[in-house]
Amino acid sequence: MTMKKTNNLSPEQAEELLHTLKTRFEKNKHRHAGIAWSAVQSRLEANPTKLWSLHEMERTGGEPDVVGQDPDTNEIIFFDCAAESPKGRRSVCYDREGLESRKEHRPENTAVDMATTMGIALLTEAQYRELQLLGEFDLKTSSWIQTPAEIRKLGGALFCDRRYDHVFVYHNGAQSYYAARAFRGALRV
Known part of the structure; x- marks a missing residue:
């Protein structure tokens, strides 16, 4: 029997990823001045598919971090911020x-x-x-x-x-x- 791949994280994986992202966010405040972590976290918790994408970015070595917010849509923007290409x-x-x-x-x-x-x-x-x-x-x-x-x-x-x-x-x-x-x-x- 083949298992279908889902783009959702377990609660434990989501919690671990949010912790990693928050730690990186707080360590690199110069990348996202004026953006509060609480706003980022609430958007991520409301978008489990996007959280899964961030997990994939992290899993492959990208070290994603917030780099801005779109002034028109209020979307939070993440880029891979690893020192070297993932x-x-x-x-x-x-x-x-x-x-x-x-x-x-x-x-x-x-x-x-x-x-x-x-x-x-x-x-x-x-x-x-x-x-x-x-x-x-x-x-x-x-x-x-x-x-x-x-x-x-x-x-x-x-x-x-x-x-x-x-x-x-x-x-x-x-x-x-x-x-x-x-x-x-x-x-x-």
């Missing part, structure tokens, strides 16, 4: 088309597919640059970012990193993958 998401092609184009040595997954399964979005270039204003990230690794359709249709995909105290945007074939490249995600709650 370990549990490395060595992946950009998307399914890139993976399928590889003749050999195919990785197990893609950044776009993983993000979709997790219920999150890859960071855009603008979001990646916003993240870098909050600290120094990807000093040794790199992260796939959302790629404009006009670049993707020509076979390319974009990634970013931080070197020499500057944020760089590069390109690669979407079929490429590296042990030091993963992706960072965003989640709105």
Whole structure:
């Protein structure tokens, strides 16, 4: 008998995750000035599917944290804030088309597919640059970012990193993958 995978956490898992998120939130107040943890927690408790997505971000090494709040919708915005690109998401092609184009040595997954399964979005270039204003990230690794359709249709995909105290945007074939490249995600709650 096959068990159906659910996108819900047990009460114990939810409590443990909320504790982890609260601890990180309080330790990094510069990332979310003016936002109260009580507002974050009540939104998370009202959205168990979003809490599950945060659990997946945490499980794969993303260390999600609040980075802002949308002034129009009041949604709380989380980004992966691990110092380096999340370990549990490395060595992946950009998307399914890139993976399928590889003749050999195919990785197990893609950044776009993983993000979709997790219920999150890859960071855009603008979001990646916003993240870098909050600290120094990807000093040794790199992260796939959302790629404009006009670049993707020509076979390319974009990634970013931080070197020499500057944020760089590069390109690669979407079929490429590296042990030091993963992706960072965003989640709105």
